[in-house]
Amino acid sequence: MDAPVVPLEGCCTLWTGVLVHREDFDENGEIGVVQIRDIDAEGRLLTPLDRVRLGSGVSERQFLRDGDVLLKGRGSRMTAAHIEKAPAGTIATSAYFVLRAKSNVLPGFLAWYLNNARLPVMQSMTMKLLHLKDLRGVPVHLPEIEVQQQVIDAHRLIEEARRLSDRYHRRIGQLLRGAVFNSAVNRVGGRQA
Secondary structure (H helix, E strand, O other): OOOOEEEHHHOEEEEEOEOOOHHHEOOOOOEEEEOHHHEOOOOOEOOOOEEEOOOOOOOHHHOOOOOOEEEEOEOOOOOEEEOOOOOOOEEEEOOEEEEEEOOOOOHHHHHHHHHHOOOOOEEOOOOEEOOHHHHOOOEEEOOOHHHHHHHHHHHHHHHHHHHHHHHHHHHHHHHHHHHHHHHHHHHHHHHHO
16 A cells, blocks of 8 residues: 655644854853754764853744754755754754654654655755745655654664775775785885895
8 A cells, every 4th residue: 555645744843943143152052053064964963062042032842852853954965864862952053944743753754754855945046945835845655653663774774784884995995005005114124124
């Protein structure tokens, strides 16, 4: 049986992150802020986060919760990151859309799906952009929760295999460079003797 297709807004609530100005940053600020640079290429949240002072300008809903998904709203790649464990008192900047999954979707599946879907990207003069109004209607193929979990598990295994392969290739490269270097040193040392 085919998975039903629902608009993105049918499986999550979504909004734009908080607009933060340069003058809001304060190392003693009461609020942590997730910026573009704080999520790595593999979708992991990097800490520590910069702090801001925004006073009463942030509603309770805007604070990140465990399981939220952050989707970059601009740049060369529109990537989604599942925030499994959100640091307390943290918001995302307006460079992100915040997606809070409803009960019919697992956040990890939602992030995976968005990273593999065609999103309605607009090209401005200088960069690619997503607009919230266009994002709300993005069709999501939504299988049963059990199937979503299987997709998440398979994706994790694939990513782990990729990391192991990358590590293996880096190590082989190091060994090869070391062997070449040692060979060159031995030749030079042999001529001098």
